[in-house]
Amino acid sequence: MAAVVMDGKALAAKIKEEVRLRVEGMGRKPGLAVVLVGEDPAALSYEAGKRRDCQQCGIYYDTFRLPESTTQEELLDVIRLLNSREDIDGILLLLPLPKHLDGREAALAICPGKDVDCVHPVTMGDLVLGMDSFRPCTPAGVMRLLEEYRIDPAGKRCVVVGRSNIVGKPQAMLLLQNHGTVTICHTKTPDLGEECRRADILVCAAGRPGLITAGMVKEGAVVIDVSINQDDQGRLCGDVDYDSAAEKAGYITPVPGGTGPVTRAILMENTLTAALLHGKR
Ligand code: NAP
Secondary structure, eight states: OOOEEOOHHHHHHHHHHHHHHHHHTOSSOOEEEEEEESOOHHHHHHHHHHHHHHHHHTOEEEEEEEOTTOOHHHHHHHHHHHHHOTTOOEEEEOSOOOTTSOHHHHHHHSOGGGOTTOOSHHHHHHHHHTOSOOOOHHHHHHHHHHHHTTOOOTTOEEEEEOOOTTTHHHHHHHHHHTTOEEEEEOTTOSOHHHHHHTOSEEEEOSOOTTOBOGGGSOTTOEEEEOOOEEOTTSOEEOSBOHHHHHHHOSEEOOSSSSHHHHHHHHHHHHHHHHHHHTTOO
16 A cells, blocks of 8 residues: 655645644744855755745844854854844854864854854753753754654664764654654665665665665555655655555655655744743743
């Protein structure tokens, strides 16, 4: 039987509408600042998407587009300025940064109370300790998709393919906090297929088109494809061989239209949370 397709666009619209309604009733609006250094095309299009999302939700939006030649001190100055601005509740530093800039130092400069993209070690530490804090947008979006489709990770075997700081590691932590039994796979995993076939919930975030074939999917499994890649024809695709995996899975996310839109919606939600933390009502 073909899998239930998990509709990320619909969930994202629902989350953004909830944020919009909440913001509409606030006297002081939440604010998001996006910092972009250089002319990376992916970052530029990402920035335009954030602007649209903020417009839809009634969130104040400001962009800092800095030239490629920006020095580390200039970048840190911008972040410090945004830390001090009361109209700004969330700071998003778009990656990649030009090679001469130190992204780690820049992330450390962001005040944790404005770290809506969860790049600061304090935010990540809170996540690991299970403290109340912002949740990284993509993994938190995956959890919301599971919730929306009433899929409870408790007692399930969860396999996460990928161990990056922004997706794989926090994803594993959130599944663990929700009582899943979690395995994290990476390039040194000897038999990826064997690990994946054991998964009741399989989250793929390797950034490798075609990596996950139907033969690696357990009958009835939940398959969440986080990756956003381009195939040979330049079309967007994930890691999962979607058509064949959809014949075997119980639930599956499409690419595009799966985790991507939910990630963006969670950023809006995190910005609202930050504003509430800053006493805006
Ligand atoms: P990343 O930093 O490149 O990490 C990729 C991870 O996958 C690494 O841990 C790597 O293992 C592992 N991996 C790569 N090839 C593998 C293989 N053949 N077998 C097993 N593991 C393998 O990527 P990322 O930033 O986490 O992003 C992953 C994907 O998600 C990308 O396609 C990105 O565009 C997408 N993404 C989507 C969203 C969204 O909103 N949906 C948000 C962020 C990212 P090693 O550690 O051993 O190298």
